[in-house]
Amino acid sequence: MGQKTEARIRQRGSLRATDAELSALVSQMACRCAKCTNYDDAPLARAMFQSVEERGQTLDAAAGSLGIDVGDGAYLLAGLRQDVAVDFALTLLTGRKPDLLNRQEEPV
Incomplete structure (x- = not known):
């Protein structure tokens, strides 16, 4: 989670994240x-994820x-x-922040 998100959670006095924070x-x-993969099509995968999961577009669109x-x-x-x-599960199992997981980043 980003520092701003963590600060908002602390201010609320709760360890529960809002839907927006989870999103x-x-x-x-x-x-x-997408940045951690060695695949040439990683930018397309990221764009598909953003379009479908974040903007609510259909797969066809x-x-x-x-x-x-x-x-x-x-x-x-x-x-x-x-x-x-997998990344989310590792975060939950290790109790670490996602950016501290032992993943090797490759340039996209």
Whole structure:
């Protein structure tokens, strides 16, 4: 979680995050996961995730706006969702902040 998010949670005196804070965390994880991969299509996967998960576009609309086949878009989205799920699970299991996980980042 970012420092601002942590500060807001502390101010409330609660360890529970709001829906918006969880959404921001998942979005940050998706961006980081896309950056951590060695795949040439990582930027497309990230764009698909943002379009579908954050903007609420349909799979067809998101793929069309990126100029790719719907099947390819679904494949990219599924791969990034899996990476985010693993990252999220590691965060919960280790109790560490997501940015402190032992992941090696590669330039996209």
